[in-house]
Structure formats: C-alpha cells, structure tokens
Amino acid sequence: MSQRIPGVTHTERQPARTALPVDLDEAAHRCLVAGFEGTTAVPDTLKRLIDRGLGGVILFTRNVRDAEQVRRLTDTLRALRPDLLVAIDNEGGGIGHLVTAGAPEVPGSYALGVVDDPDLTARCADALAGHLATLGITASYAPVADIQRQAGNPIVRTRAFGTEPELVSRHLGAWIAATEARGIASCAKHFPGHGGTLTDSHHELAVDPRPYEELDLGPFRAAIAAGVPMLMSAHVVFPALDPNRPATLSRRILGDLLRHELGFDGVLVSDALEMKSIADLYGEAAGARIALAAGADQVIVAVADLGVTLECRDALLEALRDGVLGEERVREAAGRVERLVERYATPASEVAVWDAGAGLEAARRALRGQVSPGPVSGAHVVDLFPAPHPALNWGGEDLLTAVLGVDPTATGTAVNGEPADLEGAVEDILARAGGAPLVVATCDAGLHPWQARMREVIEARRTGVVRVATGLPEGDDLCAYGRGKVNLRAVAEVLVGAR
Secondary structure, three states: OOOOOOOOOOOOOOOOOOOOOHHHHHHHHHOEEEOOOOOOOOOHHHHHHHHOOOOEEEEOHHHOOOHHHHHHHHHHHHHHOOOOEEEEOOOEOOEOOOHHHOOOOOOOHHHHHHHOOHHHHHHHHHHHHHHHHHHOOOEEOOOEOOOOOOOOOOOOHHHOOOOOHHHHHHHHHHHHHHHHHOOOEOEEEEEOOOOOOOOOOOOOOEEOOOOHHHOOOHHHHHHHHOOOOEEEEOOEEEOOOEEEEEHHHOHHHHHHHHHHHOOOOOEEEOOOOOOHHHHOOOOHHHHHHHHHHHOOOEEEEOOOOHHHHHHHHHHHHHHHHHOOOOHHHHHHHHHHHHHHHHHHOOOOOOOOOOOOOHHHHHHHHHOEOEOOOOOOOOOEEEEEEOOOOOOOOOOOOOHHHHHHOOOOOOEEEEEEOOOOOHHHHHHHHHHHHOOOOEEEEEOOOOOOHHHHHHHHHHHHHOOOOEEEEOOOOOOOEEEOOOOOHHHHHHHHHHHOOOO
C-alpha cells in the first residue's frame, strides 16, 4: 500500500444531481476504505463519510504514537459507527506500522517458510493478531500469498513464505487459522499473484507474462479452503487471463476466475488505488468505479488526503445515477462487507496472552550459511541496504544496533541507499574501522548492485571480511532472510558467538 504526500487540496462537494436512495448511498459508502491523517481527532470529512456508511478505515504509521493512543483512536472511530471495520497492514518482519505501539517482534514470512514449522508460524501470527485485538484493530491485510518466483522481483521477496506452492499454502493455512482464532479478519494478497513480475506496481504497471497453467493460483485456492474472509487484488496485468486490464479492474479475473472458478464468496478488496499502476493510467476515481463494476467489494484509498476518497466516492455515486455501475453489483458488494463486519467489527473484550518469544525463536531457526573465520568481537559492522520503500513502514532497524545489543564494543556504519561517492564512503568506513574485524552485510545486492560494488571495494582493501545477507540468499553468506528486528538480533548473536 502507498501513502501519498498531499499536494492539491481537495474540497468536499455536494452532488449536483438528485440524491440516491439512502440505502443505496450507504451501500456505495460501504465499498470504500479510507486512510486519514491524525492520531487523536477524527477529521470532520471522515466523520461525514462514516455517518453515510463508510465501510472501513486503514491505519498507517502516521496514525500511531503508542498503544494507548491507538486504542483511544479505534474506540473513537467505533463510537461514530460500531460496524466500522478498522484495518492495518500487519505482515510482520520489517513491514508494519505498530512499532511504537509495542508490536510483537516476528520475522517476515520468508524466514518462517525457511524454518517450515507451521505451528511456529501460527504462534507468530497469533502474537500479531493478539496485539491487534488489544488495540481495537480487527482486520489485518496479511498474509502475503504470493510466491517469490522471479529473482528480480522488487516487491515480494521476503514478504512471501517461499518459492514453492505447497510450502506457501501450508503456512498460509497456519497464519489464517491463528488469526481467525483471535477474532481478527485476515486477508490473503495479492490475487492472483505478484511474485512472477519484475515490476513494483506501486511505481508502474506490472505484467506477469506466464501462461495460465504456470500462474500461482495454488496458494489462493489454499487460502480460500482455509476460510480466509478477505482477498486483496493485484494491480498486475496477466495476459493469459485478461490482456487489457490489471486484475483489480478485470471482470474476467475477479468474476470469472475468483468468484466462479475458485468459488470465493468473501470480501475482495483492492490494493490501494493511488498506486501508480492505477492512478497514472486510470485515475483513482475511475479505478474505484471500474474495480467495483469488475467484482471488487471494497476499494482502498490509503492516502491521508480525504479529498481523494471523496472523488472516488463521487465517481461511484455518479456511476450509479447514470447506470454505468449497476445497483445490484453495489448491493452485492455491500452485503459481503456487512457480513464481514458482523464477524469482525467488534474487538474482543478480553485478550489472552501470546508467545512473545516465538518471533526470536523463528528468526534464530531460520539462519542459514556460515560465519567465517568464526565469531568476532569488537567488529566494525557495515550494514548496506536500500532506501526504505516509501509505501511500506520501516522501523529503523539496522544490524549495528542489533550487534551492539550483544557486543557493546562493536562499532559500525549503516548505509541505507547508494552513496554519491562510493569510493569516498569506503575510505571513510575503513578509517573508522581501524584494525577492527569487518562485517559487511548486504540486502538484495543483486537488485542493488551498488552494495556488491561497495563490498568488493572493501574486500579489495581488507582480508577476512565476514559476509552477511539480510535479504534473500547471496551465496554461502550467513543469511537472515529478512530485516526484521528479530532477524538482525539472531544474526548478531551468531556473529559474536552469543548463542
């Protein structure tokens, strides 16, 4: 999901044409999920949308200060409308918006798949879901059901459980069941799969060129069989299914394939409409109208600027008046949303404790590869990783901080993004390191060649460098399969021989 920095200021306007029947107006509002700005007060525009039947809100880091504040905010939202769905992206690992609210520390999905212990995956999912329940958040846009197919895929990677359909399906089932047991709605994404692309749909339209029989439908079949209440669509074009439109806007994919062939009757929610794959080619408002007509039940407008949500809402109302969007289709979508909120809108009154150690256990068990020449102390840690994705929360984790937690004599340098002067940056690192042992960590250096170049320059100047990979594997390096805090803690323990 993405978060746009507001530019043009939008103003709320009243429809110029005859109003729709109240129940149909409410049904159209049910089909919207809105992002907003603020941690305590609810904007007046959002209050009016909620009053008219808004289906849900999505929280981001911008809405989070601490746990007590989040619970007050969700209580305030439900006081406006008890059947409002309050949702958040909550995948675990390095992606999550609740760091300052005390979110349980669990590794990303790929590390869980490497361990391949569904019971442990369930314990990690249970911890995340239990925490959401304490905050009054009852819908989680997770887990990722994509399969990591392409080495050059820029967006799925360690968010997936792995590269094999059966493994991914096993862990989806465990995650969905554990989340459901907490009374939290899970959402398998991104249908019918984002793992076979070489493009990030946040930035431009992505295409999966594979024939039908090679598409990754298996995990979504498994998620449906496990009773997942929501699926999220991908802003990806699949020529084998529909050569003209991305899945989010395709009747063939959302209707013929998902509803009829796969038999899913839960809530189908779009990925965020302001992602460039939709916004740049169609516009958010047209995207909302086309997605609903194609078979989506809710569309997410995640930007904080509620003017964009109003434009999407007005496009739906106008299309209903003109007959471009069928009344029956909107009522069907709203009916599915109403069934969802009947099950998940009300938070549990009591929340049982969860296993706070499950995440670190999983991260430790996921480690693969070798540390050579062996445990090091007093090392200078060079942590190379790409600039954080603008649409995905990053909690500020780095390997040096994790190493300092077990070896206070360590020093280091974190480099999050390609330096303007790579050679100069290396000179500075080596000067600061002095004679200390060197640890060089990279994160998906195949996608970000500057990291490999920087490591090569360092290794040309110093022998005995210990290599670490914090993304997908890179040779025989010690690999964490993720950059969550517990992933980095597990690496740190092995580096310094603390375990």
